[in-house]
Amino acid sequence: MRHTLPIAPQFYVTAPQPCPYLDGRMERKLFTALQGEGADSLNNALSQQGFRRSQNVLYRPSCSDCAACLSARIDVRAFEASKGQKRTMRRNRALERRATSPWATDDQYELFRTYLDTRHADGGMADMDVFEFAAMIEETPIRSRVIEYVDKTSGDLTAVSLTDVLEDGLSMVYSFYDPDQPQNSLGTYMILDHIKIAREAGLPYVYLGYWVPGSPKMGYKARFSGLEVYHRGAWQKMHDPKTYEADTHPLSTDPIAEQVANISLPDRWPTRK
Template sequence: MSHQRPLGPIVFHRSGPMSCPYLEGLVEQQLFMELGGPNAQETFEHLSLYGFRRSHHIVYRPTCNACQSCIPVRIRVADFQNKRRYRKIRNRNADLTREDVGQRATEEQYRLFSRYVKSRHGDGDMASMSIRDYSNLVVASPVDTGLLEWRTPSGYLMATCITDRLGDGYSAVYSFFDPSEDRRSLGVFMILSLIDLAIEAGKPFVYLGFWVPGSPKMDYKASFEPIEGFYRGVWTEIRDKDSWGPVTTSPCGKTL
């Protein structure tokens, strides 16, 4: 699959130091650029090949001076190992029906989003988002973004995934679900569904954002095999996960 280089120069900025959201007590900095204009999709697809992630109209990647623990990762779907654990998760959610609803952000989704965020990330910025803020996650996206919904036979909205569509796969932007349904492992189930979609569409990858060795809330990403990490300029299959970090030195270990 070929990828054309985006037209025109790409102007990057570097953020100031911020509290690291993944490793307690550390600080982070980001390399970022603003997406917009007729070449936004092409630019985003090009940068995704170099480990960049999208949030709203910003494409970013951590660029910490003394820490390299944030590893962009993607699942190579053609060789995906459908382990017994994953088959059990699929079976537990066999009653759910998936629907691609395009960019239709709804109040029902927002209520589920609010419940999830307040339950799992109540101290974060997203906990105070309004319905307009939520809607803008999708409708204000400068690239090809859509929503996937999973419902029970009675029509109850169980889970939603905001997804970017790329030429070489799907990128899971943000997923949320009923926080009272832990037994279903809905976060993992949605990734399994994206793998299915990629295989059906003949696309080779599902992008999961950043895996951070040493961060418990990110451990699940490394359980999918085979998974590739973007490190030192190339995508490399992650085989020995323990050898990948966290990679920090003392300057990054200072709090703000």
């Protein structure tokens, strides 16, 4: 007689390391592997609970003395472009969007290296070589796309986003762009274009990753109307960013065991015979 056992995901915690967003703090992540037949279901379920994908891993901040990092998404139905954002769209009218399968190219890597060397030379990805870059783009067990933005006049690759297609939206996993065009606000433009894509596809949300109050690197996300943050176990519309500053204080994070116990897994989970 054969018996079936559920392949339940196992959750782990990384060792503490310096926080890249807030000086003097240490970061720690709760994570699980993303693999097998249930990868799509697990990715959808955990993305709706503040997790993010990195290759074959889903993770969420779980710092011992800080809960500043908040998963952020835009409700595309509630979004209204500001005057500045409308100008950004007009300034980038020369760009053509091209959606492809997740396949790394030399042009992408060259743009990626230029972006890192200019904007994030001391970041955690600064030493990423071409093989690691290819793995970041190509190692995805779920439905993903590479969205390229090409200058229609010169043919130059100007910006790229690795984007996951979720059941309730688009998740911008990682984006990079030509750092020599600060006047064009390319990072903002890509988000605006993803809002347009989501609307056309009938998807309600665009997931942006984490917003960190008090971090200048993340301040731009708070400029989008319709922004929601995953705070204390639920999505809520963000009003005043200062409301969340208290979560940078100690004792604001639940114990690991309690966090894992409160994670909701997909209703149907694959079984192994």
